[in-house]
Each structure stands twice: as C-alpha cells, then as structure tokens.
Amino acid sequence: MxxxxxxxxxxxxxxxxxxxxxxxxxxxxxxxxxxxxxxxxxxxxxxxxxxxxxxxxxIDEVRRLLSLYGDEKQRTSDVRQLARHRIAEIDRKIEELMSLRRALGELAELRESASAPDCPILDEIAGERVPA
Incomplete structure (x- = not known):
C-alpha cells in the first residue's frame, strides 16, 4: 500500500x-x-x-519499546522500568504545572491600586517587584 x-x-x-x-x-x-x-x-x-x-x-524510549515488542524473549521488567520512568516524568511535570498554577493564581488575585496605571501581573512577568 x-x-x-x-x-x-x-x-x-x-x-x-x-x-x-x-x-x-x-x-x-x-x-x-x-x-x-x-x-x-x-x-x-x-x-x-x-x-x-x-x-x-x-523517540529513544519508543525505539526501546519496539525492540522489546519484537523480541521473543522480551523482558517485562524492562518494559515496566520504562513505564515507571515515564510515570515519574509525568508526576514531575504535574508538580511543575501545579506550582505554575499557584504562582499565576496568586498574581491574578493581586489587587490593583485604583490610582496605579501599572498591572501587577505584567510587572511580575517583566521581573519587577510587585508590592505586597
């Protein structure tokens, strides 16, 4: 085909x-x-x-999985090890995203001063100190 x-x-x-x-x-x-x-x-x-x-x-992990899939003597422990490594990476990314969510949530909740034309979220992103 x-x-x-x-x-x-x-x-x-x-x-x-x-x-x-x-x-x-x-x-x-x-x-x-x-x-x-x-x-x-x-x-x-x-x-x-x-x-x-x-x-x-x-891609490298997929290459390894594919070689294990095609191996008549495939080792389940090798596949499990790859899966556990992937799970650990996912958990790490989830923690990182939750941290980012908390930080952005805190910024979104900052009150703007009625007389200040500045935006505290943009100031923080720009690296300027946001007053507490």
Whole structure:
C-alpha cells in the first residue's frame, strides 16, 4: 500500500510516517518505481508508534519499546522500568504545572491600586517587584 493508505489506516499523517522512516523506526519496502510500499506489519508498527508517543514516550524510549515488542524473549521488567520512568516524568511535570498554577493564581488575585496605571501581573512577568 502507498503512504496515503498507510496514513489512513494508521491514523498518522504522511509527514510523521516519513519522519519515523527517517529515524529508522519503520522501514517500508520500495516498489520498482521507488515509492514506499507499506505492508500490514508496517501499519501495525505505525499504530504501535502512535500509541507509544501518545503515552509520552520519547523517540529513544519508543525505539526501546519496539525492540522489546519484537523480541521473543522480551523482558517485562524492562518494559515496566520504562513505564515507571515515564510515570515519574509525568508526576514531575504535574508538580511543575501545579506550582505554575499557584504562582499565576496568586498574581491574578493581586489587587490593583485604583490610582496605579501599572498591572501587577505584567510587572511580575517583566521581573519587577510587585508590592505586597
């Protein structure tokens, strides 16, 4: 099948599929005319890649997952370790976002002086001290 059909069946845009080929995650056969010729197995791998990336795994982590998926002697502990690492990263990002939310919430609650034309939120973003 051509890249358009592989795109339709995998749910990935052709540009993403070409990128995955460029980084060596998928390697379709080439027809005599030089066009990519995707097989069912390629579409299956593309779906695997899409799901892995949607779970937040990096390209290197996806490469590792793909190698474990294709290994008859796959080690569940390796997959669990990758998943736990991803969970730790998600937890770290959640904490960072909550901290940002608190800081922005505090700024949004600052009262403006009726006579002051300045905006305390913009002043804080600009790095100026906001009076307490």
């Amino acid at each position: 051509n890249i358009g059909e592989a795109s339709r069946r995998s749910g990935l845009p052709p540009k993403t599929i070409r990128y995955y080929e460029e980084v060596g995650l998928v390697q379709p056969q080439r027809a005599r005319n030089g066009y990519r010729d995707y097989a069912e197995r390629d579409v299956h791998v593309l779906r695997f890649l899409q799901r892995s990336r949607s779970l937040g795994f990096s």
